Amino acid sequence: MYNLLISAGTAIIVFILLKFAFHLPWWGSILIALPFFLGSFLLISRIVTKKLEAIMSGAMKDIQAQRFEKGLRELKAAFKYGKWQIYVTGQINSTIGMVYYVKRDFSNAFPYLEKGFFKNWVTMGMLAVTYMKRNKRDKMKDTFEKAVVASPKESLLWSLYAYCLSDGGDNGKAKEVLERGLKKLPGDEKIKQNLQLLNDGKKMKMKAYGDMWLQFHLESIGTIQKQQMAAMGVKRRIIRK
Known part of the structure; x- marks a missing residue:
């Protein structure tokens, strides 16, 4: 440098x-x-x-x-x-990767996210999701582990990690991750709710995280549109003949 x-x-x-x-x-x-x-x-x-x-x-x-x-x-x-200056290249890579990812240009996002800054938990989460979609679950877990060590106070990061594990059928590990998250964030209601849902044999709910959750593109376009319409108070009108 x-x-x-x-x-x-x-x-x-x-x-x-x-x-x-x-x-x-x-x-x-x-x-x-x-x-x-x-x-x-x-x-x-x-x-x-x-x-x-x-x-x-x-x-x-x-x-x-x-x-x-x-x-x-x-x-x-x-x-x-x-x-x-140290870390500058990683921070720039993270920013570029995030822009491509949010645009759904995942192929261009990937190489930048791979070289991103490890303390940027959002882009680390995006990289982990990309590994999951490419069926590289070991790399997904390694990436999430680096992210939660660097940013242990981010509720969405813990829930995102658990969601990806649960989505792959590993509810046991998902619950372990949420329990670890609660140790770092005692009393976090969103993590508590998702842990209870998994304990009840139900799917996790991420809607409470709002737009921060939607940027990871793990919801279908239809679901996102419904949530956005609900947030704006738009209701489907029933037309009677």
Whole structure:
């Protein structure tokens, strides 16, 4: 990472000057050089972050306005900052993968999601669902495990994990996952309700998670349309002859 190399180089130069030009003891030179390393690292990080925020903001505005291709081009242009700061490339991959996934362009979403940021639980969930749809259940479980370790306080993530297990006929493991979720989120009503449904031999219900659940595309188009109509208070009118 350029940031780390530049900051370390700055600190080394300061150390050499203090040690050999000013004849300070090595420990004193290190103590003075360390703030130069931290200051340089934070300054460069701030500059790179601001540039990324500007690119991301413009790209998301285009995407929200349905100018997907333009927005995606802008996001891909941000890869040039990946060499400057740690995790930047992964975060950009996650964002691009999410855009493709939400568009239902799953084939293009997959390679970006695979290289995404492990702390982005939404895109990790999308990757796990993709593995499930490709019948790679071991990879699905591994991905979910990484996600819940990195983001243990996300109710939907635990329920999504259990839902995918239950959908594959593994209700026992699904209940274990929900029980683990309750240990991290004691009193979470959505997880409790789904655990009770599985204990009663019924299917899990994810409607309570709203649009956050729908973005994983595990509901049929008809079901999504019905839920959206219900949310808007639209009722089917009965025409009497």
